[in-house]
Amino acid sequence: MIVTQLRLDLCAHMLHEGSMKERELYAPIKAHFEAQGYEVKGEVGAADVMARRGSEPAVIIELKLAFSLTVFHQALERLKLVDDVYIAVLRPEGKAGMKRLKANVTLCRRLGLGLLTVRPRDLFVEQHCAPGPYRPRKNLRKAKGIIKAFDRLEGDPNEGGATRHGLVTGYRQDALKCATYLAHTGPEKGAIVAKATGVPSATRLMRNNVYGWFEKVETGVYALTPAGRKGLEDWS
Template sequence: MDREDQLYPPIKALLERQGYTVKGEVGAADVVGYRDDPSPVIVELKLKFSLTLFHQAIARLAVSDLVYIAVLRPRGRQAQRMLKDNLAMCRRLGIGLITVLPDGRTEVHCDPGPYAPRKSAKKQARLLREFQRLQGDPNAGGATRHGIVTAYRQDALRCAAHLAETGAEKGAVVAKATGVPQATRIMASNHYGWFERVETGIYGLTESGRAGLVHWAHSWEPVASDTAAKVEPDQA
């Protein structure tokens, strides 16, 4: 399918199976289905997701509570993520989502209706823990994940800076000197390639670690041991 009007027959067939009489291009709406219900079903068609499509669907909510958007099923590497993100958007807006496969089959992913997502206490706690552990304000809001300074990276930098001064040392010694209680785990995990195990429990700094200290020189500062907390590696 490479034209928007090719979405119409499968959407019409889907609604007719539900007992609706269906007509296309009624007023400003792409598709309107009506039966004995108080509100008609309105479907806006587009080959792919777009902000314009959501704007159109929102405008149709002034006419009916039963508004859907219908798109050609996304394909490619990011298809599942794209579908998931736009499905969440539809639920937030209270509109339905239908996808059409190239062979004309349809799939209803959600129906119109109010949506009140449950808050995740776990995710909120993780966010606030990272906020509290992050020293200073090293990131500009809106920056991409590439190059983001996290509390985990700051702790790794403290460990690297200590090893740069002293040479290879035991993890427990590094933890005490830097105020990073999980120093051994950070160096053993070697998330950034900055550390190497010299002997059992003893770690040294790699050339990548020395380069990291230069690159991130203004992104961290030493902290007292009583301010350190449990760490989690970032996804940068």
């Protein structure tokens, strides 16, 4: 126990000095699993760290200072040997680091891997997820939304992989229908535009005027603005 604490103190000092090596993660990870009753050994065969507790299946932990594709490849290879595999890395810092950590927690869950981080300032080990099968909880609202967006689009107006700026959406297609109708008829009641264009929400769409294409000329009656005529040219 005294030897383990000395190792932890040395690791913390080296990290503070900015000279920590990958192997310095071993002491805090070893202490973490020993506190749970595991016997822990380093560099066992292809494994960075291996832990066993009685007759339970063995656990393998792969060490890296930061997330990389390599550590995920190595961890997946270890799944051919045991069921429970962890990745252990230094805990990233800052807003960007937390965003990266969150994304990698999700990735580990998807791959059936566990994830541990070691906090730089005090070598505190935190478990973010455990190894095992993972089924993400579906976001039913977003799932319905994307199906609705698919069904609302007429044809296939966008190339996959294009930037979000300038994409044709179902909403824009509805606005174009209303604008096209008004360009031919002049000012018209929203209810008539809705019936003629097949856009049930035409009145609300023209009232909200997201693109600046419409103007209200009297109660319930809308006309096309110069911006609307230009929009028809740009999106024809």
